[in-house]
Amino acid sequence: MKYLLALSAATGALSQDWVIPSDGIDTEVALTVNGYDKHQTMIGGGCSGAFGVACDQFGASGLSPENQQKVTQYLFDENLGGLSILRNIITSTQSGSILRDCPATPSSPVNYTWDGSDVCQVNLTKTALKYNPDLFIYADAWSAPGCFKTNKNESDGGFICGVRGTNCTYDWRQAYADYLVQYARFYKEKENVTISLLGAYNEPDFNPVTYSSMQSDGYQAKDFLEVLYPTVKEAYPELNVSCCDATGARQERNLLYELQKAGGGNLFDIATWHNYQSEAKEPFKDRTGGKPNMETEWSQGSQEFNPYWDVTGQEAEGFQWALYMHQGFTAGDASGWSYWWCSNNNTNDDVLIRLAGDDYYIAARLWAFSSYYRFARPGATRVDASSNAEDVYVSSWINTNGTVSMPVINAAHLTYDLNVNLLGLNVTKATAYLTDNTHNVTAMESIPINGTRFQATVEPRAMKVFFME
Numbered sequence: 001m002k003y004l005l006a007l008s009a010a011t012g013a014l015s016q017d018w019v020i021p022s023d024g025i026d027t028e029v030a031l032t033v034n035g036y037d038k039h040q041t042m043i044g045g046g047c048s049g050a051f052g053v054a055c056d057q058f059g060a061s062g063l064s065p066e067n068q069q070k071v072t073q074y075l076f077d078e079n080l081g082g083l084s085i086l087r088n089i090i091t092s093t094q095s096g097s098i099l100r101d102c103p104a105t106p107s108s109p110v111n112y113t114w115d116g117s118d119v120c121q122v123n124l125t126k127t128a129l130k131y132n133p134d135l136f137i138y139a140d141a142w143s144a145p146g147c148f149k150t151n152k153n154e155s156d157g158g159f160i161c162g163v164r165g166t167n168c169t170y171d172w173r174q175a176y177a178d179y180l181v182q183y184a185r186f187y188k189e190k191e192n193v194t195i196s197l198l199g200a201y202n203e204p205d206f207n208p209v210t211y212s213s214m215q216s217d218g219y220q221a222k223d224f225l226e227v228l229y230p231t232v233k234e235a236y237p238e239l240n241v242s243c244c245d246a247t248g249a250r251q252e253r254n255l256l257y258e259l260q261k262a263g264g265g266n267l268f269d270i271a272t273w274h275n276y277q278s279e280a281k282e283p284f285k286d287r288t289g290g291k292p293n294m295e296t297e298w299s300q301g302s303q304e305f306n307p308y309w310d311v312t313g314q315e316a317e318g319f320q321w322a323l324y325m326h327q328g329f330t331a332g333d334a335s336g337w338s339y340w341w342c343s344n345n346n347t348n349d350d351v352l353i354r355l356a357g358d359d360y361y362i363a364a365r366l367w368a369f370s371s372y373y374r375f376a377r378p379g380a381t382r383v384d385a386s387s388n389a390e391d392v393y394v395s396s397w398i399n400t401n402g403t404v405s406m407p408v409i410n411a412a413h414l415t416y417d418l419n420v421n422l423l424g425l426n427v428t429k430a431t432a433y434l435t436d437n438t439h440n441v442t443a444m445e446s447i448p449i450n451g452t453r454f455q456a457t458v459e460p461r462a463m464k465v466f467f468m469e
Contacts, residue, residue, distance in 0.1 A: 141202065
């Protein structure tokens, strides 16, 4: 924590340089929350330990047992990072897969192997569950085993044999479906862990060549999901099936459009997408038939680790991530939003917490996540919220217990005075939690609510959550 305190002290002076006087400027902003106008249900925020980085979080690069617990708690504890989603990779490399040796044919005997580690993801999952017992666990495959694919390789793209456009000796779709269900079964029966969501694809619109991948369009996805979906529901009726983790929101919409045209709109439960190629600009409900959607991966991993809230203006800073999530929730009706990796022993921006031996450094973007997910818990319903100022962004969520979260983001370099009007809510007080260059989701003032109204302020270049009870 010494690092964080030093960082706050260092950046505080910088933030003051950007504050402008409000003389002669209208600082009054009207916010309205309409509890009668309901939207999507919250699943939560998350991250991943895929490709072995979970091992870094559990000592492979020198992190002590004490700090392994602290890092995981910072991420998943409801009173700290507040994350509720963990995305695990269903490893397809031969050394890490549950299928080490491919059967000769789809009807040949299959020998699955469970090593109890799953490249350290078992440890990450169970420790995260310790701090968040209601964790939503997304098990997602980047590729089928190579012998199930057209290119006989678990990397370099290729297609699952049996979908349209392939010409393989055997149809391996059922074998792949059984393989995915077996992964969930191992977690259930060997680890007493229930998988929440099962996925067969990762960025099927993209071929990275160098790592695990498998391609598909929406028509081919229908050909496989018509096998996977009933297989999953027969084994575990409560287990959700995803489609299809495209590289961007627009790419996902295109894939879902094709899936609908092929008659497969009922073969998934949650639409999943990444934010690399394009952001959400409209709701997904016309492509999902009303099913939820969530963003499941994004980071700016090519840059040096940026721990700041709002100092350099780079896209990896916490303030920017608050705005990204606001866009996803309000424009895309997203039910969840996940970063790429949880933590890693590197110097890039692809993590929420950077590890360095037995030290760890928390990026301010984790506090942007916390500002949403500590106060809008899984099951919360987003309700309509509006601002009459273009540089003040507001959203609002009603939790299942009746408490209300209202995150407000001030993009201006001056303090705004807020006049808040609440419709259809039964609350009597609001507690403000501030995040800026010198505060990390810090409890500030308690504000009485007079009938349907209250007044407050929001600081420059800040995110302030008003938690109402």
